[in-house]
Amino acid sequence: MAGRGGGAVRELWEEIGRPPTVAGLSTELSMRLPRGSEAKLAAIERGEPPPGSDPEVSARLHLEHPTVGVSCWVQSGLVAALASQLDGVERAGVMVLSRVDPTAPAVDFHGSAVVETPSGRVISDPYFDADAVPDDGGIAHGPGSAVEVTDVDGTVVLSVSQCWSVGTLRYRQVSGALAPRHTEPFCRLSATYGSVHNRSLGLRTPSGRVNVAPAGDAGYRVTRWELGPTDVRGTPAQIEVVGSWEGAVELAFSLKAAALQRR
Numbered sequence: 001m002a003g004r005g006g007g008a009v010r011e012l013w014e015e016i017g018r019p020p021t022v023a024g025l026s027t028e029l030s031m032r033l034p035r036g037s038e039a040k041l042a043a044i045e046r047g048e049p050p051p052g053s054d055p056e057v058s059a060r061l062h063l064e065h066p067t068v069g070v071s072c073w074v075q076s077g078l079v080a081a082l083a084s085q086l087d088g089v090e091r092a093g094v095m096v097l098s099r100v101d102p103t104a105p106a107v108d109f110h111g112s113a114v115v116e117t118p119s120g121r122v123i124s125d126p127y128f129d130a131d132a133v134p135d136d137g138g139i140a141h142g143p144g145s146a147v148e149v150t151d152v153d154g155t156v157v158l159s160v161s162q163c164w165s166v167g168t169l170r171y172r173q174v175s176g177a178l179a180p181r182h183t184e185p186f187c188r189l190s191a192t193y194g195s196v197h198n199r200s201l202g203l204r205t206p207s208g209r210v211n212v213a214p215a216g217d218a219g220y221r222v223t224r225w226e227l228g229p230t231d232v233r234g235t236p237a238q239i240e241v242v243g244s245w246e247g248a249v250e251l252a253f254s255l256k257a258a259a260l261q262r263r
Contacts, residue, residue: 008059009081015063022083022115022124023132029078030126033062035202036069036212044191052111053184055081067249069201072111072127073187077180079113079124090116093177095123096186097158101170109186112158114177123149128160129204143227144209161232163225164202164211199245203252205259208237212248215241220248224255 016028039061040050051058052073059078061068076094084092092115099108113124114135122132130140130147135156139148144163149156156173199220201212208225215221224238238255242248 006056006059008056008063009078011063012059012078013082013085020086021132022079022086022089022117022122025082025086026079026113026124026126026131029075029082030129030131030204031206032066033075033078033126034067034069035075035127035204036200037071038069038199038201039065039074040071040190041199042068049184049188050191052077052187053181055180067253071187071190072125073183073190075126076111076113076124077183079115079126080177080180083113083115083124088118090118091177092116094180094183095156095173095177096175096183097156097171098174099169100172101168103167104169107189107192109174109189110158110171111183111186112171116177123156123158125158128158128162130158141230141232142204143207143229143231144204144225144233146230146232163209163227163231163233164223201249201252203256205256206263207259210252210255210259212245212252219243220245222248222251222255224259226259 019025019028043050051061052071055077058074080092080094083089094111095114097110115122121135123135124132128147129142129145133140133149136151146161148159158171160169198214203210208227210224212220212222218241220242222240223236226237227234242251
């Protein structure tokens with residue numbers, strides 16, 4: 001591992017097995033880091049900006065609370081911090097994108113990691129399970145997701161399809177590669193806009209996804225998908241409604257553990 005990183009970042013690097021490539025790094029992070037709103041909600045309750053702009057804090061958060069869902073800013077910032085220390089990587093940062101599809105809210109910013117490698121620049125987005133896609137065009141498939149990168153007049157556009165949503169989300173680049181610390185204003189914005197008050201959790205598995213989402217007064221809906229390597233959508237393999245958040249999270253992680261054992 002070239003370069004230097006903080007104690008928690010180095011500890012996380014060891015925990016994920018020191019992958020030597022950007023794609024391997026992104027895969028390991030998206031498999032390990034839950035996607036969700038819990039870390040953001042906890043920060044808002046404490047009167048603090050949501051995490052993401054300090055990779056050392058983000059790494060420590062996951063190491064100490066591995067079941068807590070984190071945002072795209074946490075995940076992309078960690079990719080940038082770890083990828084910048086891979087051999088041959090010239091630069092790594094976080095690209096800011098704005099959601100622009102017809103159903104997008106008024107304000108919805110997203111962060112993806114951008115990594116300069118000897119073979120070209122790639123987009124890594126563990127939040128959407130996109131491991132490493134050339135920034136001038138390509139597509140990343142995972143069970144339950146597909147992320148297409150296109151170049152539109154020199155601007156990166158992401159088109160995201162997911163097993164748990166009907167439409168396609170589209171994001172357009174609004175910045176170049178920023179150091180993670182410069183994403184703090186966008187982390188703060190995420191505490192004001194979007195569905196910040198809804199608890200949610202998303203887990204990547206080798207064969208699909210496990211999601212936890214509100215189910216009204218009944219509690220939380222836990223949904224499991226089992227899909228082929230390039231399948232984006234399909235009928236859920238299992239749906240259960242659990243009365244408490246804690247019970248739903250416990251069930252979600254037990255379903256992921258079972259999927260890992262079947263691998």
